[in-house]
Amino acid sequence: MSVELLNFIETVLNGLMSGIMYSLVALGFVLIFKASGVFNFAQGVFALFAALTLVGFQTGQVPFSHLINELFGTKLHHWYPEIHSFLAIIFTIITMIVLAWIIERLVLKHLVNQEPIILFMATIGLAFVLEGIGDLMWGSDVKVLDVGIPSGGSEWLENATIGLAAEGSEYYGMYIDVLNVWATVIAVILVTALALFSQYTKTGRALRAVADDHQAALSVGISLRTIWVFVWAMSGFIAMVAGIMWGTESGVQFSLSLIALKALPVLILGGFTSIPGAIIGGLLIGVGEKLAEIYIGGLFDIGAIENWFAYFMALVFLLFRPQGLFGEKIIERV
Amino acid sequence: MIYKETGQYNSNYRSDHAIFPLMQDKIAFSLLMLVAFLFVPFVVDSYWEKAILVPFLIYSMAAIGLNILTGYCGQVSLGTGGFMAVGAFSTYKLMTTYPDLNIMIIVIISGFISALVGILFGLPSLRIKGFYLAVATLASQFFLVWLFNKVPWFYNYSDTGQITVSERTMFGVPVTGAAAPPYATYLFCLVLVVVFGFAAKNMIRSKIGRSWMAIRDMDIAAEIIGVPPLKTKLTAFAISSFYIGISGSLYFAVYLGALEVTESFDIMAISFPVLFMIIIGGLGSMLGSFLGAAFIVLLPIVLKNFMVDLVGLSAVTAKHFEITIWGLLMVVFLIVEPHGLARLWSIAKEKLRRWPFPY
Numbered sequence: 001m002s003v004e005l006l007n008f009i010e011t012v013l014n015g016l017m018s019g020i021m022y023s024l025v026a027l028g029f030v031l032i033f034k035a036s037g038v039f040n041f042a043q044g045v046f047a048l049f050a051a052l053t054l055v056g057f058q059t060g061q062v063p064f065s066h067l068i069n070e071l072f073g074t075k076l077h078h079w080y081p082e083i084h085s086f087l088a089i090i091f092t093i094i095t096m097i098v099l100a101w102i103i104e105r106l107v108l109k110h111l112v113n114q115e116p117i118i119l120f121m122a123t124i125g126l127a128f129v130l131e132g133i134g135d136l137m138w139g140s141d142v143k144v145l146d147v148g149i150p151s152g153g154s155e156w157l158e159n160a161t162i163g164l165a166a167e168g169s170e171y172y173g174m175y176i177d178v179l180n181v182w183a184t185v186i187a188v189i190l191v192t193a194l195a196l197f198s199q200y201t202k203t204g205r206a207l208r209a210v211a212d213d214h215q216a217a218l219s220v221g222i223s224l225r226t227i228w229v230f231v232w233a234m235s236g237f238i239a240m241v242a243g244i245m246w247g248t249e250s251g252v253q254f255s256l257s258l259i260a261l262k263a264l265p266v267l268i269l270g271g272f273t274s275i276p277g278a279i280i281g282g283l284l285i286g287v288g289e290k291l292a293e294i295y296i297g298g299l300f301d302i303g304a305i306e307n308w309f310a311y312f313m314a315l316v317f318l319l320f321r322p323q324g325l326f327g328e329k330i331i332e333r334v
Numbered sequence: 335m336i337y338k339e340t341g342q343y344n345s346n347y348r349s350d351h352a353i354f355p356l357m358q359d360k361i362a363f364s365l366l367m368l369v370a371f372l373f374v375p376f377v378v379d380s381y382w383e384k385a386i387l388v389p390f391l392i393y394s395m396a397a398i399g400l401n402i403l404t405g406y407c408g409q410v411s412l413g414t415g416g417f418m419a420v421g422a423f424s425t426y427k428l429m430t431t432y433p434d435l436n437i438m439i440i441v442i443i444s445g446f447i448s449a450l451v452g453i454l455f456g457l458p459s460l461r462i463k464g465f466y467l468a469v470a471t472l473a474s475q476f477f478l479v480w481l482f483n484k485v486p487w488f489y490n491y492s493d494t495g496q497i498t499v500s501e502r503t504m505f506g507v508p509v510t511g512a513a514a515p516p517y518a519t520y521l522f523c524l525v526l527v528v529v530f531g532f533a534a535k536n537m538i539r540s541k542i543g544r545s546w547m548a549i550r551d552m553d554i555a556a557e558i559i560g561v562p563p564l565k566t567k568l569t570a571f572a573i574s575s576f577y578i579g580i581s582g583s584l585y586f587a588v589y590l591g592a593l594e595v596t597e598s599f600d601i602m603a604i605s606f607p608v609l610f611m612i613i614i615g616g617l618g619s620m621l622g623s624f625l626g627a628a629f630i631v632l633l634p635i636v637l638k639n640f641m642v643d644l645v646g647l648s649a650v651t652a653k654h655f656e657i658t659i660w661g662l663l664m665v666v667f668l669i670v671e672p673h674g675l676a677r678l679w680s681i682a683k684e685k686l687r688r689w690p691f692p693y
Binding site: 039066067070106107110111114115116117118120121122124125126127128129130131132133135136140261264265267268272305307308311312314315318319322323324330332333 | 410458461462463464465466468469470472473476477479480554601606609610617648650651654655656657658659660661663664665668669672
C-alpha cells in the first residue's frame with residue numbers, strides 16, 4: 001500500500017474515534033430533547049461539573065474549601081486521602097442524580113409549557129450556575145483526571161502497520177490514541193445498554209412513550225416528572241462518561257464545557273430527536289473534520305478550520321434535509 | 335391617576351399613530367432626552383462613561399438589532415458576536431485605508447458592510463427553522479471570528495493580531511482614541527442610538543415591521559396572505575446586522591480602542607449576553623432592548639461591588655459567585671416573568687392608571 005493511502009486510513013480512523021467522543025456529548029442532548037423538548041445547553045457544563053466532582057471525590061477535597069477559608073479564615077483543603085476511582089464514580093453518579101432531581105424541582109417544573117426558546121435560555125442560565133458552583137466547590141485550577149484508563153499512542157498498532165507500506169518508503173506506522181479506543185468501546189457498550197434498556201424495561205417503554213407523545217403518556221398514567229428526573233439523571237451519567245474521556249485527554253478545566261459547542265453540529269446533522277443520528281452524525285463530523293483539517297486546511301495554509309468546519313458541514317446537510325439526517329419529518333400546517 | 339388617559343382625545347390619525355400617544359409618555363420621554371443630552375454630558379466622568387453609559391448605549395444598539403431579528407422576525411440567532419466583529423473590522427480597515435473619512439460615515443458604512451454579510455448568512459434561514467437555525471447561525475459566529483483571526487489582511491499584518499483605533503474627531507473634538515473626553519464618546523454613541531432607535535421603532539410600526547411579525551407568528555400563513563418570506567427574512571437579517579454592525583463598530587472604535595477578535599467577540603462575551611438582554615428585557619419590545627441592556631451592564635458592577643467590597647471575598651471567588659448568581663437570576667427571571675422587564679413595565683403602567691384608587 002502507498003503511504004498516502006495508509007495516511008488516509010489513519011486519518012479516517014482517528015476521525016471516527018474523535019467522532020465517538022462528540023457522539024457521547026450529543027447523546028445527552030438527544031435524550032433530554034426527546035423526553036422533555038428542552039434543548040439543554042448545559043450538557044457541556046454537566047460534563048465539566050461531573051468531571052470536577054469526580055476529581056474532587058477522588059482526591060478527597062473539601063467542597064467549597066476556598067469559600068469557607070476566605071469567609072472564616074480557616075485552612076481546609078482535604079479531609080481524606082485519595083479513594084478508589086470506582087467509589088468516586090459511584091459518588092459522582094449519585095451527585096448527578098441528585099442534581100437532576102434538583103433541576104426538575106426548581107427549574108423545569110416551573111417552566112412547563114413555555115416557549116422552547118425560554119427553556120433554552122433557562123438551560124443557559126443553568127450552565128452558568130453549574131459552572132459557578134463547580135468552581136466554587138472544587139476550585140478553578142486545572143486538574144488531572146486519572147481513573148485508570150490508559151492513554152497515549154498504541155505501540156502495538158504502530159508496529160503492526162509499519163510493514164504495510166512499500167519497501168524503502170518512510171513510514172512509521174499508524175498513530176492511534178488508546179484512550180480513543182477505550183472511548184469507542186465504552187460508547188458502544190453505553191449505546192447498546194441504552195437501546196436494550198429502552199426496548200425491554202418498563203421504565204424504558206415509559207421513556208419512549210413520553211418521547212412520542214406527552215399527553216398520551218400522561219393519560220395512560222406515566223408520571224412525566226419522574227421520567228424527566230430519570231432522563232436528566234441519565235444525561236448526567238452520559239455527561240460524566242464524556243467528562244471522564246475528555247478530562248483524561250486534556251485535564252479538567254473550564255474549556256471542557258465548550259465540548260457542548262462541538263456537539264451542536266453533530267446534533268443538527270443527526271437530528272435533535274434521533275439516537276442513531278447522534279452516533280452517525282458524530283462519526284461523519286469526526287471524519288469530515290479530520291479530513292478537512294489535513295486536505296483542505298493544508299491547501300490554504302491557515303489552519304484551525306476545525307472551529308467552524310463542522311458547522312458548515314452540518315449547514316450543507318441541513319440545506320437538503322432541514323430536520324437533519326434522522327430527525328422527525330417537520331410537518332407544518334396552518 | 336398618573337397614567338390616566340381620560341380627557342386625551344386624538345382627533346386625527348396622525349396623533350393616534352404617534353410613537354407616544356399619551357401626554358405622560360411624551361413628557362417623560364422629553365425629560366429623559368433633555369437630561370441625556372443637556373445634563374449628563376456636563377457631569378459625566380471617565381468611570382461612568384467607561385463602565386456604564388457607553389457600554390449601555392452600545393449594547394442597546396446590539397440588542398435592538400437582535401430584537402429585530404429574534405423578537406420581531408422570530409429567527410433565533412446566536413451569531414451576534416460574529417456580526418459585531420464584522421462591524422469592528424470594517425471600521426478598522428476603513429479607518430486605516432481612508433484616513434480622511436469622517437468617523438460617523440465610517441461607522442455607518444461599517445453597518446452596511448455588516449448588513450451585506452448578514453444577508454449572506456441569513457440565506458439558510460429560508461430552509462432551516464427553529465433550533466436548527468439557531469445552531470446554524472453559530473456557523474457564522476465561528477467562521478467570522480476565525481476569518482478575522484487567521485487572515486492577516488484584516489488586521490493589517492500586525493504581529494499581535496490586535497487592531498488599534500487611531501484618533502478621529504467630530505467638530506474638532508476627538509471621539510476615538512485615548513484622548514477622547516468622556517462627554518464626546520458618550521454623545522457620539524447617544525446620537526447614533528437615538529437616531530437609529532427611532533428609525534427602528536418606525537420600521538417596526540410600518541409595513542416592513544408588520545410583515546416581520548407575520549413571519550414570526552406563522553410563516554406559512556404569512557406567505558399565503560402575500561408576505562414574501564424571502565424578502566422579509568432577508569431584510570430582517572440585513573437590518574438586524576446593520577444595527578449589530580454599528581454597535582460592533584462603536585464597541586471597537588469608541589469603547590475598547592484596541593481589541594483581539596477571539597477574546598472580544600467570543601460567543602460567551604457577546605452572543606449570549608446580547609441574547610439575554612433581549613429575553614430579560616422582553617422579546618419584541620423596543621423598551622425591552624434598553625432595559626435588558628441596562629440590566630446586563632449594571633448587574634456585574636453591582637454584584638462585584640457587593641461581593642468584593644461588602645462581603646470581602648477575593649476577586650477570584652467573587653467572580654465564581656458572580657457567574658453563579660448571574661445564572662440563578664436568569665433562571666429565576668425566566669420563571670417569574672418570561673416576557674421580560676418590558677412586561678413588568680406595562681403591568682406597572684396598568685396599575686398606575688388607577689393608583690391610588692383601585693376599584
